[in-house]
Amino acid sequence: MTHRTRDLQVSALARIEGEGALRIVATDGQVTDVQLRIYEPPRFFEAFLRGRQHTEVTDITARICGICPVAYQASAWQAIESICAVHVDEPIAALRRLLYCGEWISSHALHIYLLHAPDFLGYPDVVALAADHRAIVERGLRLKKAGNAVLEAIGGRAIHPVNTRVGGFYRAPLKTELLSLGEILRRALEDAIATTSWVAGFEFPDSEIDCDFLAVTKPGEYAIESGTVASARGLTFPAENFPAHVVEHQVPHSTALHATLDGGLFLTGPLARYTINSAALSPVARQAADAAGLGATCANPYRSIVVRAVETVYAITEALRIIESYERPDPSFVPVPPAAGDGHGVSEAPRGLLYHRYRLDPDGLIESATIVPPTSQNQAAIEADLRRAAEAGLRLPDDELTAVCERTIRNYDPCISCSAHFLRLQVDRR
Amino acid sequence: MTGSGPDRPTLAVWKFASCDGCQLTLLDCEDELLALAGRIQISHFLEASSQVEPGPYDLSLVEGSITTADDARRIREVRAQSRVLVTIGACATAGGIQALRNFGDVDEFRSAVYASPQYIDTLATSTAIADHVRVDFELRGCPIDKGQLIELITAFLAGRKPNVPDTSVCTQCKRRGLTCVMVAYGTPCLGPVTHAGCGALCPAVGRGCYGCFGPMSGANLPALTRQLRESGMTDRTVDLVLSTFNAAAFSAARHDAARPEDSR
Numbered sequence: 146m147t148h149r150t151r152d153l154q155v156s157a158l159a160r161i162e163g164e165g166a167l168r169i170v171a172t173d174g175q176v177t178d179v180q181l182r183i184y185e186p187p188r189f190f191e192a193f194l195r196g197r198q199h200t201e202v203t204d205i206t207a208r209i210c211g212i213c214p215v216a217y218q219a220s221a222w223q224a225i226e227s228i229c230a231v232h233v234d235e236p237i238a239a240l241r242r243l244l245y246c247g248e249w250i251s252s253h254a255l256h257i258y259l260l261h262a263p264d265f266l267g268y269p270d271v272v273a274l275a276a277d278h279r280a281i282v283e284r285g286l287r288l289k290k291a292g293n294a295v296l297e298a299i300g301g302r303a304i305h306p307v308n309t310r311v312g313g314f315y316r317a318p319l320k321t322e323l324l325s326l327g328e329i330l331r332r333a334l335e336d337a338i339a340t341t342s343w344v345a346g347f348e349f350p351d352s353e354i355d356c357d358f359l360a361v362t363k364p365g366e367y368a369i370e371s372g373t374v375a376s377a378r379g380l381t382f383p384a385e386n387f388p389a390h391v392v393e394h395q396v397p398h399s400t401a402l403h404a405t406l407d408g409g410l411f412l413t414g415p416l417a418r419y420t421i422n423s424a425a426l427s428p429v430a431r432q433a434a435d436a437a438g439l440g441a442t443c444a445n446p447y448r449s450i451v452v453r454a455v456e457t458v459y460a461i462t463e464a465l466r467i468i469e470s471y472e473r474p475d476p477s478f479v480p481v482p483p484a485a486g487d488g489h490g491v492s493e494a495p496r497g498l499l500y501h502r503y504r505l506d507p508d509g510l511i512e513s514a515t516i517v518p519p520t521s522q523n524q525a526a527i528e529a530d531l532r533r534a535a536e537a538g539l540r541l542p543d544d545e546l547t548a549v550c551e552r553t554i555r556n557y558d559p560c561i562s563c564s565a566h567f568l569r570l571q572v573d574r575r
Numbered sequence: 576m577t578g579s580g581p582d583r584p585t586l587a588v589w590k591f592a593s594c595d596g597c598q599l600t601l602l603d604c605e606d607e608l609l610a611l612a613g614r615i616q617i618s619h620f621l622e623a624s625s626q627v628e629p630g631p632y633d634l635s636l637v638e639g640s641i642t643t644a645d646d647a648r649r650i651r652e653v654r655a656q657s658r659v660l661v662t663i664g665a666c667a668t669a670g671g672i673q674a675l676r677n678f679g680d681v682d683e684f685r686s687a688v689y690a691s692p693q694y695i696d697t698l699a700t701s702t703a704i705a706d707h708v709r710v711d712f713e714l715r716g717c718p719i720d721k722g723q724l725i726e727l728i729t730a731f732l733a734g735r736k737p738n739v740p741d742t743s744v745c746t747q748c749k750r751r752g753l754t755c756v757m758v759a760y761g762t763p764c765l766g767p768v769t770h771a772g773c774g775a776l777c778p779a780v781g782r783g784c785y786g787c788f789g790p791m792s793g794a795n796l797p798a799l800t801r802q803l804r805e806s807g808m809t810d811r812t813v814d815l816v817l818s819t820f821n822a823a824a825f826s827a828a829r830h831d832a833a834r835p836e837d838s839r
Contacts, residue, residue, distance in 0.1 A: 204819070210594050307780065
């Protein structure tokens with residue numbers, strides 16, 4: 146009997162952040178191996194953070210990801226402040242949430258319009274899409290710009306904000322400065338609602354991911370910048386118990402750093418957040434979700450684009466609410482004296498739950514650090530979904546099967562730049 | 576990315592070890608992106624397009640530093656395919672924050688992060704693109720400034736030199752009419768030695784510059800470090816503040832400044 150092996154490889158995945166490759170091996174009509182291979186070189190953040198001062202952590206960890214630097218700052222300041230027993234007042238907490246909303250708006254608009262929508266409409270990229278649908282692309286760019294306007298007004302810079310610090314902000318903006326931001330955001334709200342109905346009209350293949358979901362949650366709000374951790378199947382635990390539930394395994398001869406939740410497969414990100422927290426959406430966002438045909442939960446990875454659009458609506462309504470009731474924090478930060486101990490932080494990066502842990506010595510110098518980015522947690526679930534997609538599409542010619550697999554990956558908006566924790570493994574090739 | 580207009584020059588964007596922030600800056604040009612795509616054909620930009628046109632390319636923008644043997648090989652291929660090669664950002668121009676390994680032990684770093692370090696392929700150093708191939712121009716910053724990026728591409732299209740002055744952050748700070756945080760409040764600030772380009776973002780929020788753009792040419796590091804110590808910083812803290820995103824470049828600038836005049 147002769148065995149027919151089909152080996153499909155995509156050496157450089159496009160329209161994702163960072164560098165990844167894909168390999169599918171099928172033997173005799175069965176998918177025998179699926180690898181989402183990460184070749185983003187490791188940068189060793191957790192190693193060189195050791196010996197740094199506790200006040201430097203937010204500037205340094207921001208550099209893990211240019212797309213979601215605020216997420217890295219937020220999980221870090223949370224962990225450091227918990228060690229140093231510092232509690233920031235509500236005006237500072239609100240300003241932080243506003244900043245984070247800016248990152249959600251900007252990052253979601255980037256993914257929806259520039260990375261994901263071209264897949265549904267059959268274009269290679271946004272420029273080609275703009276040739277046929279200029280007004281739509283301009284709306285997307287306007288939305289993205291509105292998110293960046295929030296980041297610049299509060300953070301001082303859209304990529305790697307300079308105005309944040311452990312304890313708060315270097316300078317709190319004046320109420321009048323935020324009012325002009327309100328004008329931009331009201332326009333953006335219309336754009337985001339239009340975006341939701343636009344993406345809701347796309348064709349979505351039937352697909353449901355079968356695993357647990359994990360997200361940060363907080364009573365009364367759709368959690369973004371802080372909260373406790375909850376799973377769709379009923380687990381709840383505080384940030385400091387994250388390592389007891391989420392375990393990462395480095396698997397030889399596999400490309401994946403596999404994370405498990407209490408031993409099982411899980412997913413973090415928009416589908417998880419929506420499924421766990423959708424009851425806390427603002428009325429305007431709830432209305433947009435209803436109009437887009439989303440129920441109380443969503444497990445179809447293709448529909449993650451609709452969830453991102455709804456979350457964009459939510460982030461804008463939240464930003465407007467915060468601006469409306471803004472009280473300028475004075476002083477703009479709480480002093481954070483050094484203290485020894487362990488601290489943990491969790492927040493919802495646009496791509497999912499981001500966990501940080503630090504241990505400080507009595508002088509506030511970092512003794513050890515652990516950073517678990519969302520894509521690292523999601524890799525096993527993405528591979529499981531890829532396997533399913535590859536099995537279903539095995540009869541397709543190579544180019545079509547490749548396209549299906551690439552789409553499957555982009556559904557998760559993987560951000561591979563966060564190579565704090567990714568692997569670069571040599572793969573044995575047959 | 577295809578668009579209108581025949582015979583447009585071609586643009587390629589390449590990524591090495593980095594955070595993606597500098598290439599994201601190109602996509603952050605929301606008002607200019609579509610107009611730009613009409614003037615220059617974006618032929619290779621994996622983060623933004625699944626359509627890749629073969630080289631050679633008229634302009635290559637390179638993000639990230641060289642940290643693996645494979646990347647050291649790949650950058651030579653990129654150079655061979657590029658008429659003009661411009662590095663964008665602190666990683667590509669100075670090795671980035673990942674160059675902190677250059678002052679440590681990479682094997683120990685590897686063991687500290689990974690349970691099975693033997694699977695991790697890395698070089699002992701993180702180095703700038705110019706350490707490997709000829710570079711035609713360098714854009715500084717962590718991240719780069721959007722205005723400087725547009726100026727660079729516009730200058731390329733017009734066939735002129737980009738207007739990116741190699742002066743200090745202080746010049747931009749003064750022009751904005753900001754209060755000097757070091758003189759007025761004694762706040763340590765790297766502005767006097769840091770390459771201009773950001774527009775003095777940190778002094779604008781009452782914070783001292785922390786050197787995202789790296790040292791300007793002829794930076795007087797001894798004078799600044801003296802000033803930093805007078806503002807109350809210890810030797811260790813001075814070392815830390817100069818050891819971030821442009822650590823290798825600041826280290827080289829301090830080394831140069833420490834050498835006697837006649838040996839330079």
